[in-house]
Amino acid sequence: MGxxxxxxxxxxxxxxxxxxxxxxxxxxxxxxxLRASVTSDGPGCPFRAxxxxxxxxxxMTHATVALGHGDVRxxxxxxxxxxxVLLLMFAVCxxxxxxxxxxxxxxxxxxxxxxxxxxxxxxxxxx
Numbered sequence: 292m293g294x295x296x297x298x299x300x301x302x303x304x305x306x307x308x309x310x311x312x313x314x315x316x317x318x319x320x321x322x323x324x325l326r327a328s329v330t331s332d333g334p335g336c337p338f339r340a341x342x343x344x345x346x347x348x349x350x351m352t353h354a355t356v357a358l359g360h361g362d363v364r365x366x367x368x369x370x371x372x373x374x375x376v377l378l379l380m381f382a383v384c385x386x387x388x389x390x391x392x393x394x395x396x397x398x399x400x401x402x403x404x405x406x407x408x409x410x411x412x413x414x415x416x417x418x
Contacts (some may be wrong), residue, residue, distance in 0.1 A: 305386035318359020347411045
């Protein structure tokens with residue numbers, strides 16, 4: 292990937308880290324009204340808007356705010372793999388920000404990522 296692509300990937304990963312951190316902070320330090328506002332008026336799902344079907348990550352904003360608030364049961368209700376997905380996202384995005392290619396993106400691993408997303412989607416739909 293060229294230098295411009297690397298910079299764009301790093302910027303996007305840093306933005307994701309900022310968004311995830313903000314969601315956790317709103318859950319931890321925000322008022323009940325702010326938490327409700329973020330989860331109801333926050334980022335929507337473009338996949339769901341286009342297809343009316345939930346995507347593999349639908350519920351993650353609610354789950355992230357619930358985890359920040361310390362309500363693990365509520366987080367699991369919104370997304371059954373919320374803590375795992377959040378930790379993996381922090382790890383992968385962090386690796387991209389520091390300029391390391393995440394091990395998940397080399398070799399045949401992108402197919403593994405797609406398989407994991409499929410499992411997450413199925414678990415989310417089942418819940």
